[in-house]
Each structure stands twice: as structure tokens, then as C-alpha cells.
Amino acid sequence: MQIKFEQFATASMLGSEDAPPRSNGELLFQNAWEGRAFGIAVALAKKGHYEWEDFRQELIASIAQWEASHCKDDPTWNYYQRWLLALERIAIATALLDEQELETRTSEILKQEKAEKFNSQLC
């Protein structure tokens, strides 16, 4: 099995036709939520809620945590899921958010989306 960056090397870097869409020559975000996670982390640092270095340390820790429990070529690797975890942790550590309210809001959103999906299937 090819690992991710090898796929990139063979498919995209060599300029094949089916290379993914790019912005500024690089694929920016595969999914919209990744862009939001990125933008929020940078915006909070910019506003002085934490030092960028502190975010970076959280990111290093969350990546290291994944790597300690997975093979390096595990296909479930998702960089922005590690980024999101780092963001949650720093937001909670700096008291911008409470863990419980984040849990509650997440389940509300998932419940709502499930209901919307169900409703749209009825139509």
C-alpha cells in the first residue's frame, strides 16, 4: 500500500491531470471544518488569548500522542483532527471554554444535523 505522501508524490507532484484542486499552488483545506479550525487557532493567537508557541506545543503533543498509539502509515491519520484537539485543549486550558459546554454543544449540533438529514429524506 502506498503511504499518503507517496501518493501525493506520484499523483500530484508529478503534475498528473487528476491532481487535487489547489490554491496558491497548494491544496489548502480538504474540508471546510479544517479551514475553520485553522482560522480560529490563528485568530485566537492574534488576539492575544495565547502565545502561538503555546499552541504549537499543544499541537506537538497531540501529534505525538497519535503517533505513540498508531503505526506511522495508519490511514486514519488526519492532521486537522490533531489540530482540532490541540485547539480544544488550549481553549479549555486558557479558560476560553468549558469542556462540558463544548461536549453539550457538540451533541446538540450532531442531533440537529441528524434530524435535518432525516427530514430531508422525508421530502
Added chain:
Amino acid sequence: MSDNIEREAYSAARIKALESLLIEKGIVSSTTVDEVIEFFEKDMGPFNGAKIVAKAWLDPEFKQRLLEDTTSAIAQMNFPRGIAGAEGEHMKAVENTPEVHNLIVCTLCSCYPWPVLGLPPYWFKDPTFRARAVREPRKVLKEFGLNIPESTEVYVWDTSAQTCWFVLPERPAGTDGWTEEQLAAIVTPESMQGAAKVEVPTKIS
């Protein structure tokens, strides 16, 4: 696969929850977040690095300054300023020559010179790449389609919060008399990471 879809849906809901709470608390506005993303899409990207490389190829004095004091050389280019404290405050350019080939990596996470290269491609963040680039750089480069002769030394630069490295690639043959703009157009982000060489396109209109 369905696990993956579920994880994606969960992550999307989680970030939506996080953002909505921060907005309600007045900590961040969605406009601020939009602006950050837009800034990275429009102002920070490999097109900045390409201009630096093209200028260095044409102007030996600029090139010397770039290699000796990268930050001050870049400051004179009038690029948009970096985002408060984020990556790119301490950048250092390293030159590829027939004797030395440089490759950049961030072994711990994904530090990258944002102002000149934009955001890193996903292979740069891949755990396998990050580990193997240090252990067997020649082999990794070969998989990228780049055969580095034994006579050329390979240096791997581990980018960090202290220093974000980027590569000044070699100017390809067949570009004599080209303008700065023409040269900048052929400089790829991969070449500034050391994962490729700059090639002259075969078809020039």
C-alpha cells in the same frame, strides 16, 4: 470508511460547537476567522517565495543578503506582514548547489515558513514523511522523482519555532535573459522545500 465519515462529521460538529461558543462569548467573530483564512489564501503563499527566489537568481547582492540575513532581505520585499507570532518570524534560506541539496522537514509537527510558502501540503505533515525524511532523505527524494547523485551531499533541516527553513533552489539552465517575472513563474513550492528541482517547462507559449 464509514468510521472515517463519522469522524469527519464529528470533527465538523465539534469545530462548529467551538466556534459558536467563542462567538457567543464575544471572544472571536466569524469575520475575524474569515479574514485569517482569506489572508492565507490570497496574501501568504508560495508566490511570495517564488519572487524571492527569482530576485536572488538575478541580483547577487540580494542573494548574499538573503542567505546571510533572510529576515531583513525579505523585509525589503514589502510582503504582507506575518500574523502575530505565527510561523515565519525567523526564516532562514539555504542554497542548493551542485555540491549540496537541502530538504526541509518539521519532525515534531508542521512548522513551515508561512509568509513565503503559505501552508504546507499534506505530505509535509504526514507522520511517515516526517520520520523518513530525516532517516533516509535520499530514498524519500527518489520517491519524489528526484535522484540526488552520490557526489552531492544531502542536508535535512528540521524546521522549528526557532527557525523556519526554506530552500533557494538552483536556477535551471536555459533561462538566460529571462525576466524576474518569468523566472518566478517556474519556481514551485516543492522546489523551495527541497522536494523537487526547478524545471523549465517544455512548452513555452
